[in-house]
Amino acid sequence: MEKFTTLTAVAAPLPMDNVDTDKIIPARYLKTIKRTGLGAGLFSDIRKDGDGKGGPFVLDQPAYKNAKILIVGDNFGCGSSREHAAWALLDGGIRCVIGESFSDIFFSNAGKNGILLIQLPPEEIEKLMDDASRGANATLTIDLEAQTIRGPDGGTIHFEVDPWKKHCLLNGLDDIGLTLQKAPSIDRFEGGQKAQQPWLYGA
């Protein structure tokens, strides 16, 4: 997993609530056996609706071509457990999503792919959404160590992050390697469980 330390990039506004994982990446793109290349399906069904005012979808507008940050509404990533949603965002260049709230499974999937999700109160989101609508001038700087977002006017917003998640993101850690080091504890657990609930082990 790629580390996440600081990120300075254009932020794109996507002022919608309940953006489900079918919207992020429709099921027809899930037939792959790879993690890469999913950017081609990113937001594919809502992309064709453009910006709702006759213009292109936000990520297709020249000002946001290089956006690495998305500002979203409430309950982003609800629906299915497909990690393809995180892979598609990553493949589409997105490293950070800032929103009012996220679904539990998407939250976990994003973190495991080096995407930082930041949850902020509605007032702050509204302000960032305004900032982001300024196009290519909407550059934000995110500092994970300091837990701050610096806006185009220099004002900063503090955000909360789970300490464990922060540690993993800052160091680009692979959980599986870390957990495998705990094999003796897992062995011990299995021994105890087998004694108490032998039927779980085929008895």
Add this chain to the structure above:
Amino acid sequence: MARPRTLFEKIWDNHVVERQDDGTCLIYIDRHLVHEVTSPQAFEGLRLSGRKVRRPEATLAVPDHNVPTSDRSKGIEDEESRIQVETLSSNCAEFGVPLIDMNDVRQGIVHIIGPEQGLTQPGMTIVCGDSHTSTHGAFGALAFGIGTSEVEHVLATQTLIQRPAKNMRIAVDGALPHGITAKDLVLAIIGKIGTAGGTGHVIEYAGPAVRGLSMEGRMTVCNMSIEGGARAGLIAPDQTTFDYLKGRPMVPKAGAWEQAVAFWKSLPSDEGAAYDKEVTLSVSEIEPQVTWGTSPEDVLPISGVVPDPAAIADEGQRQGVERSLKYMGLTPGTRLQDVAIDKVFIGSCTNGRIEDLRAVAAIAQKALAGGRKVAEGVYAMVVPGSGLVKEQAEAEGLDRILVEAGFDWREPGCSMCLAMNADKLKPGERCASTSNRNFEGRQGPGGRTHLVSPGMAAAAALTGRLADVREFLG
């Protein structure tokens, strides 16, 4: 005396391998279900790092999302779908994971076959790379969906790194009126709490209406916990649970069975256990439910009318409803019962079990007696949740009634619940569906989904519009 604990807390405490100072835990996973869509990248990860599957025998794989629901002897036509299903088989062979393959009579939707085989048992932790893993909570198992990186983590270590969820209790009072099912109950719950109402929580369903449900009904309710934002749903195990499990292939053997039941009886939440959130609702008065929009919370009784966005004060909400109605092709004020449909889908992990098919066949039989069949111009498909459900339905003669009434009787799989195989809606087509998600494009790009119970889906098929199932029940 020890602090009273909830069912969730008991299962959690039983599975903590290690606890860090910040509350993050390494928890042990008892059973792992695997399907073809969310596992290829996990097996690939193991291969790249030279890792093995820690407990293949605690893992069970089945292809379900991509399988055709028509004659399977010709294999899968779509190349990408075929590759995904073949990749599952080769990965299982390479890593020693048990597989129920596409041509096995036990094949079916992963969340149907887990309980059917008796793999799902009270007190267990169960995961699958699929959000509807919440279904298994009906047995009092802590079951939740995970992403592919976590699938790889469980394959390699049989554990997950998690923080404990919060506890939410939904108490359902009253008794379900005639013609009202578990599906109506759970849709009404989602309508009440909203699609993010359960985020961060595990929902425990309790109260007389829940206790009175069959295991099939309980599975329908827990299945849709994720539509209410909760990663897991739970129902305390009781005699109904034990009776359902007894004699299934993977349950504890004789001797161990009594020991297991005694343990399972210790699981229900203690008197006085504390919940972070409590919701109560009564179902004695509820009507059959139907969704009108593109989120499961957009739900109304069948006697309702399409909502009018102009009446909504909040601008964001108003725009959301306008967008949904435009997508759904609905005009505010239209009576839901006047909405004509093109297709009907009966199946999925929400409503693809034998009880659901019996409900549909019962209505079809009444219709036949009155000289009615599936309405002209409507295509209605019935997709059993597993090969064994199909077999049982055929043994009971349900298939003959359905076919005579004009329904299409298919092979088991996920089918038009998410349209990854050949079964999909065309743009603009409207479907009464017993599945769980009415998201834009879920049943095919541009397709329009109305979520309903199996009986309601049957009524829609027979009338060609959204209809009140109670008209058929007399």
